[in-house]
Amino acid sequence: MRNTIKIAARNLRRYRRRTLLTSSLITLGVVAVLLFISVSGSFKSMMIAQITDSMLGHLQIHQKGYLASIDTLPLNRNMKEGQVKKVTEILEEHPAIAAYSPRIRLGAMFSNYTETTNIRLNAVIPEREMETVPLLRERVIDGGGEGLVRQGEILVPELIAKGMNVKVGDGIVLVATNDDGSVNGQPFTVGGIVEGVTGPGGRDGYIHLDDARTLLRLEEKEISEIAVRIKDLDKLDSTYAAINDTLAPMINQAGKPAFEAHTWESLSPFFNIAKMIDLMTMSIKVMLVAIVLVSIMNVMIMAVYERINEIGTIAAMGTVPTRILALFLTEGFLLGILGAAIGIVVSLAAIAVLRAAELTFNFGQQQGLVLIPFIKTGDVISIALIVIGIAVLGSLQPAWKAARMDPITALRHV
Amino acid sequence: MSLITAKHLEKTYPGDIPVKAIRGIDFTIEPASFVSFVGPSGSGKSTLLNMLGCLDPPTGGHLTVSGQDVSALRGRAAAEFRGRHIGFIFQDFNLIPVLSVFENIEYPLQMVQTWPQDERRQRVETMLAAVGMADQGHKYPHQISGGQKQRVAVARALVTRAELILADEPTANLDRVTALHIISLMKAMRDEFGTTFIFSTHDPKIVSSAETIFTIEDGRLAVGDIDGGSHA
Ligand SMILES: Nc1ncnc2c1ncn2[C@@H]1O[C@H](COP(=O)(O)OP(=O)(O)OP(=O)(O)O)[C@@H](O)[C@H]1O
Ligand SMILES: [Mg+2]
Numbered sequence: 001m002r003n004t005i006k007i008a009a010r011n012l013r014r015y016r017r018r019t020l021l022t023s024s025l026i027t028l029g030v031v032a033v034l035l036f037i038s039v040s041g042s043f044k045s046m047m048i049a050q051i052t053d054s055m056l057g058h059l060q061i062h063q064k065g066y067l068a069s070i071d072t073l074p075l076n077r078n079m080k081e082g083q084v085k086k087v088t089e090i091l092e093e094h095p096a097i098a099a100y101s102p103r104i105r106l107g108a109m110f111s112n113y114t115e116t117t118n119i120r121l122n123a124v125i126p127e128r129e130m131e132t133v134p135l136l137r138e139r140v141i142d143g144g145g146e147g148l149v150r151q152g153e154i155l156v157p158e159l160i161a162k163g164m165n166v167k168v169g170d171g172i173v174l175v176a177t178n179d180d181g182s183v184n185g186q187p188f189t190v191g192g193i194v195e196g197v198t199g200p201g202g203r204d205g206y207i208h209l210d211d212a213r214t215l216l217r218l219e220e221k222e223i224s225e226i227a228v229r230i231k232d233l234d235k236l237d238s239t240y241a242a243i244n245d246t247l248a249p250m251i252n253q254a255g256k257p258a259f260e261a262h263t264w265e266s267l268s269p270f271f272n273i274a275k276m277i278d279l280m281t282m283s284i285k286v287m288l289v290a291i292v293l294v295s296i297m298n299v300m301i302m303a304v305y306e307r308i309n310e311i312g313t314i315a316a317m318g319t320v321p322t323r324i325l326a327l328f329l330t331e332g333f334l335l336g337i338l339g340a341a342i343g344i345v346v347s348l349a350a351i352a353v354l355r356a357a358e359l360t361f362n363f364g365q366q367q368g369l370v371l372i373p374f375i376k377t378g379d380v381i382s383i384a385l386i387v388i389g390i391a392v393l394g395s396l397q398p399a400w401k402a403a404r405m406d407p408i409t410a411l412r413h414v
Numbered sequence: 415m416s417l418i419t420a421k422h423l424e425k426t427y428p429g430d431i432p433v434k435a436i437r438g439i440d441f442t443i444e445p446a447s448f449v450s451f452v453g454p455s456g457s458g459k460s461t462l463l464n465m466l467g468c469l470d471p472p473t474g475g476h477l478t479v480s481g482q483d484v485s486a487l488r489g490r491a492a493a494e495f496r497g498r499h500i501g502f503i504f505q506d507f508n509l510i511p512v513l514s515v516f517e518n519i520e521y522p523l524q525m526v527q528t529w530p531q532d533e534r535r536q537r538v539e540t541m542l543a544a545v546g547m548a549d550q551g552h553k554y555p556h557q558i559s560g561g562q563k564q565r566v567a568v569a570r571a572l573v574t575r576a577e578l579i580l581a582d583e584p585t586a587n588l589d590r591v592t593a594l595h596i597i598s599l600m601k602a603m604r605d606e607f608g609t610t611f612i613f614s615t616h617d618p619k620i621v622s623s624a625e626t627i628f629t630i631e632d633g634r635l636a637v638g639d640i641d642g643g644s645h646a
Contacts, residue, residue, distance in 0.1 A: 003524050010512035313508040316469060317570075318497020318526040320490050407469050411504070 004323070008330035011303065012338075022299045023339040026387060029291040030343025031350065033383055036284050038351050038373040040277045043361075046369060047270055048233070054135035054197055056264045057101065057227030059240055061087055061247070064260045066224065067267075073105045073120065075179045078222040083258060087226060090246050096239040098231045099131035104212040105204075105224040109175040110156075112164045119160060119174070120204045123212030124149070132229045136194075143168035143192030148206070153191030155206040161193045168192060174207075178216040186215045236263055288383075289390050292339070296332050296394030304328060304398045311402050312410025321403040328399030329392055336391025340384040351375060417480060417577060417610050418443040418466060424474030425461050425633075435461040437633035438475060443612065443626070445577065448604050450624030451614045457630045459614040460582050466612065467500055467580045468492045480577055497526040501571030503581035503600075503613075507563035509555040509570075516542070516551035519569045527574055541569035544606065545599060561592035565599060572603055581613035585620055597623045 012019045052058050066077045079087065084102065091100045103122050110119040122129075126148035130137055137148060140155060149155050154174070156166060166172060168190050175185040188207065196203045212218070230239045240263050252258040265271040304311070311324060351373050359371045418441075425436040435458045443449055451459045464470040465477060468484050469492070477485050480499045487495055496502075501522075509518045519538045523529040529537070542548045545565040555563060564584060571579045581600070585593030597620055600611050615621055629636040 007510075007512060014512055309506075309508065310510060313502075313504065313510070314521070314525070315493065316467070316496065316502050317522055318493050318495075318500075320493045320497075320526075322490075323525060408464055411508075 004326050004330050005334070008327055008334055011307075011331055012334055015303070018299060018302070019335065019338070022295050022335055023342060025295045026292050026336065026339025026391075027343040027346060029288040030340055030383060030387060031347045033284055033288045034344065034347035034375055034380065035350055035354075035373075037281055037379050037383075038347075038375040039354070039371065040281060041375070041379075042371060042373045044274050044277050046371075048264070048274065050135065050197060050369075051268050051270055052229075052233075052264045053133055054139050055133055055202055056267055057132050058230045058233065058236060059228040059243065059261060059263055060267060061226045061228065061243075061259055061261045062224070064252070064257050067260060067262065070105075073107045073224070075106065075216065075224075078104070078224050079226075079259075081221045084221065084223045084226070086250060087247070087259065090243065091226070091228060094239070094243065096230050096232065096235055096242075098229045099128065100226050100228040101125065101128040101132035102209070102223040102226050103129070104209060104216070104218075104222070106176055106212060106216060108215070110160060110164065110205075111173045111175065112166050112170065113173070115164055117160060117164060119157070121154075121174075121207055121212070122204050123207050123209045125209045126150075129206075129227075132227050139195040139197065140192040141195050143190065149191050149208055151208045151211055152189060153208070154188040155192045155194040156190050157203045157205050158193055158195050159203060160205070161190070166190050174215060176215050178218070182217070184215060184217055186211065236265075285383075285386070289386065292336070292387050292390040293394045296335060296391045297397065299335070300328060300332050300395045300398035303331065304402045307402075308405070308410045308413040311405050312407045312413065315405060315407040316411060324405075325399045325403035328402050329395050332391045332395025332399070333388060336388040339391070340387040343387070344380055344384060347375070347380075415481060416442040416478075417445045417447070419478040420466075420475065421477075422475035423462075423465065423472050423477055425458075425465060425470070426473045435633055436465070436472070439630075439633075439635045441628065441635060443610060445610055446604060446608045447610045447612075447626055448601055448624055449610070449612045449626040449628065450621050451612065451628045451630055452616070452621050453630035453636075455616070458633045459630055461633075462630065463580050463582045463612065463614055466578070467502060468496050497522070497574075499577055501574065501576040501579040501609075503564070503567045503571050503579060503584045505583045505586045507555070507560065507567050507587070509563055509566055511555050513554075514551065515547060515553050515555070515558065515566050518555070518566055519551075519573050522570060522574050537573060538569075541573050544572075544603065545569040560588055561595060564588060564592075564596050568596070568599055568603060572607060572609060575607060576609065578610045578612070581611065583615055584613055585615065585617065590619065593617065593620060594623070 063077050063079045063083065069077065091097050101124060103124050106121050106123065108119050108121055110117050130148055141158065154172065170190045171187055172190060173185050173187050175183060177183050194206060230236060240261065244261050247259040247261055248257060250258045315324065354373045360368045361371060362369065420439060420441050422438045422440060423436055424438050427433040427435055451462060453459055465472050466479065468479065468487050471488060472485055476483060482495070484495060510521065513521065516538055519541050520534055523534045523537060542551050545568055547562065547565055547569065550558060550562065585596055588596060601623065603609060604611050621627060
């Protein structure tokens with residue numbers, strides 16, 4: 001085996017220019033893929049983090065049917081106290097869950113005593129909300145004390161604050177219609193201005209959960225939704241499946257499923273963009289495979305053709321076909337390793353440069369996000385394996401041809 | 415027992431007009447012979463040597479080499495048989511350019527047979543000395559002359575102690591003097607190792623060095639051989 005590698009390596013060195021050309025083509029492909037993966041991947045995960053960590057959470061649980069009519073924020077589809085208890089018991093027990101936050105979502109009239117507008121509100125327990133969506137705190141651009149939102153305070157969405165000309169410290173009134181149609185008003189102080197984010201609920205205000213209960217005169221401790229944060233986003237699907245499986249058999253009085261759970265993916269339109277990025281990553285990988293396959297096959301076909309006489313010689317001396325096959329496969333394998341290794345080194349260097357350059361970009365409302373490209377070891381390894389595997393695959397046909405060559409025909413070849 | 419026994423050996427190359435290159439010949443060759451096949455161009459020398467070397471199967475008759483019927487050997491089995499019993503010397507030397515002289519001679523011990531490293535080294539050094547290339551082992555084929563290359567090729571063919579060495583026009587690319595040196599080297603090797611050498615040539619001077627001469631004409635053996643071999 002050692003000798004096979006030695007001969008293969010020397011043959012690569014013998015045609016130095018060609019070897020360099022082929023491996024730099026592979027290098028180029030590897031660099032393109034790894035850079036794309038790292039840049040798009042970090043863009044993607046940053047966007048996902050923005051969406052999940054500042055508003056949606058990773059998962060949400062509602063009473064069945066809530067999401068279908070979410071536009072009207074229907075109070076009559078809130079989870080009742082008993083239901084909430086059941087769900088929280090499940091969430092408390094599940095080891096993959098980092099935090100969860102019960103919310104009441106409501107629509108209200110927002111009045112600054114001269115003008116009135118509509119506002120959509122999330123009523124939350126501040127500590128729980130901050131654990132579940134840790135980036136929400138950063139969206140509060142003005143005001144907002146220690147605890148996000150205190151009782152009697154409201155975080156006003158930036159657009160409403162501008163339009164209604166309210167500042168931190170101003171008094172306003174919220175008027176809401178409760179479940180059974182009676183109207184109630186309650187004064188609030190503007191505790192902070194909250195920046196909008198792209199996606200559903202991204203322009204909602206925040207109040208304390210207890211305030212929502214008095215405003216809506218809720219007698220029961222009912223909840224519109226429970227936002228859930230899981231520990232490891234890579235385990236989203238399995239965690240979601242586990243929770244869904246536990247919730248599915250729970251039925252209401254009518255005998256229908258009582259709950260519905262959704263991942264951020266089905267709650268946010270950004271998921272389609274994320275999927276597009278994945279698709280582009282996939283197609284650029286396919287291009288890499290094509291580059292490696294074509295260039296290796298090309299160079300190995302030439303290698304076999306140029307060495308027909310040598311193949312005839314070693315075959316005549318009694319080298320068995322499998323060994324000849326191995327000689328040429330090894331050559332392709334080494335070329336693949338060479339291209340992959342150089343490609344990885346160059347890519348890592350380029351990624352380091354990009355990080356140092358601190359490129360910024362804007363995404364919807366958020367401005368000046370710093371792009372921090374990163375690449376997972378797993379991605380590097382998988383690309384290396386793909387390149388090397390394809391290199392061997394690309395050498396297979398030429399190597400096979402060499403192995404099957406008739407020694408006399410090969411020896412007679414000029 | 416004879417090293418080679420050929421009975422009614424035939425080779426017809428297929429094609430639109432099939433070529434009867436060897437038309438049923440019979441002969442035997444004893445171990446440690448020094449044999450030459452001579453004949454005009456196109457008479458069938460290469461065809462015959464290829465069959466003896468198990469590179470190309472006969473289309474008729476029977477051929478026994480080293481006690482084994484090789485008429486039906488193909489592919490891998492033929493390669494393995496060659497690797498064990500037969501060495502080759504080529505007209506164009508055919509050393510492997512990426513291997514040094516030492517490594518070229520070592521090749522059959524490593525890539526065809528599997529010898530331990532120490533024994534390999536010893537054997538290669540023995541062979542280098544035997545062909546007078548003891549201090550040239552580190553050189554590469556492009557750094558030595560044609561005559562030296564053919565010496566290396568002789569060493570490579572002999573290194574496994576094959577019983578039979580086939581050389582199709584081994585001196586065609588060498589000048590007269592060098593050619594005679596190579597032939598006498600081959601003879602010396604036969605004397606030392608008891609290996610049978612069979613070579614083909616056009617050159618009458620070279621032919622005269624052989625102890626057994628078979629003359630081929632148009633695919634048939636003609637009379638005129640000296641002692642050692644015999645028509646059956
Ligand atoms: N692969 C082949 N296909 C068809 N005919 C062939 C093939 N090889 C050789 N022949 C024919 O067989 C006959 C014998 O050829 P061979 O090469 O054995 O002659 P040779 O004695 O070695 O000649 P030379 O002295 O020129 O090398 C010739 O007529 C040749 O044209
Ligand atoms: Mg010939």
